[in-house]
Amino acid sequence: MKRSISINLNGIQRQLDVETDATLLEVLRDECRLSSVRETCGIGICGACTVLIDGEPISSCLYLAPLADGRAVLTVEGLGSVDALDPLQEAFVETMAFQCSYCTPGMILSAKALLASNPSPTRADVARYLAGNLCRCGSYERILDAVLAAADRQRPSH
Ligand code: FES
Ligand code: FES
Numbered sequence: 001m002k003r004s005i006s007i008n009l010n011g012i013q014r015q016l017d018v019e020t021d022a023t024l025l026e027v028l029r030d031e032c033r034l035s036s037v038r039e040t041c042g043i044g045i046c047g048a049c050t051v052l053i054d055g056e057p058i059s060s061c062l063y064l065a066p067l068a069d070g071r072a073v074l075t076v077e078g079l080g081s082v083d084a085l086d087p088l089q090e091a092f093v094e095t096m097a098f099q100c101s102y103c104t105p106g107m108i109l110s111a112k113a114l115l116a117s118n119p120s121p122t123r124a125d126v127a128r129y130l131a132g133n134l135c136r137c138g139s140y141e142r143i144l145d146a147v148l149a150a151a152d153r154q155r156p157s158h
Contacts, residue, residue, distance in 0.1 A: 005069035010078025018065040025049045025060040028075060036076040036105035047133030050106035051075050057113045059132075076105035079112070088112055088150040097146035099137035107133045111147045119155060123148060 002017045009032065018027050028037045028051065038048040042061050049061040052074040080086035085093070088108045098104045107130060114121060114129040121129070126147045127140075135143065 003066050003069075005066055007068050007070070008072040010073070010075060016065075020064075020066055022065045023061055024051065024058075024063040024065045024068055024073070027065040028060060028073070034075045034077055038102060038105065040102070045134070046103075047106045047110065047130075048103055050109050050133065052109050052113060055113060055116060057110045057132075074109065074112075076108055079108065086112070087153045088115070088147070091146040091150035091153065092143075095142050095146040095149060097142040098135075098139050103133060103135045103137075103139075107135070107143055111150070114147070115151055115154060119151060121147070121151060 001020050003020050004015060004017050006013065006015050008014075014032075016027060016031060018031075025037055025039055028034045029039070037051060037060055039061055040046045040048040044059045044062045047059065049059055050057050051060045053063070053068060053071050080089050088111055092098065092104060092108060110130055110133050111126070114126065118125060123144055126144050130143065130147070
């Protein structure tokens with residue numbers, strides 16, 4: 001059975017017909033062709049499928065697409081552009097905070113939510129907040145460096 005939903009996807013209003021039991025991950029990848037939203041575990045453990053819903057990070061593999069009706073969904077494709085990267089994207093590139101980059105979109109979106117609520121996190125704050133995002137390549141130290149660099153860059157004094 002299908003249901004029509006209306007979502008603001010990366011700043012653009014979209015009307016989508018989704019199966020009532022489809023996950024948001026399936027809809028974003030298969031219908032919207034947003035390949036940054038990645039599936040690894042499929043059970044809410046790895047964070048690779050993280051997107052922001054109304055600014056809050058969620059595991060899209062566990063989130064039914066109809067629940068997104070009327071909400072704003074942000075994937076990393078909506079964060080910046082090639083010419084104007086988001087400060088987090090810039091910091092990840094400059095710090096080389098990845099190896100395979102499979103975890104990177106989810107990491108960046110979780111970090112985006114953290115910096116929105118806490119613009120001056122400590123290293124421990126960042127590590128704690130990103131505990132639900134796993135990196136199989138073990139790039140954790142550089143990821144923390146990147147988030148702290150982005151926080152520094154975003155603070156009004158800079
Ligand atoms: S694929 Fe969703 S948390 Fe791992
Ligand atoms: S950079 Fe490969 S999983 Fe994180």
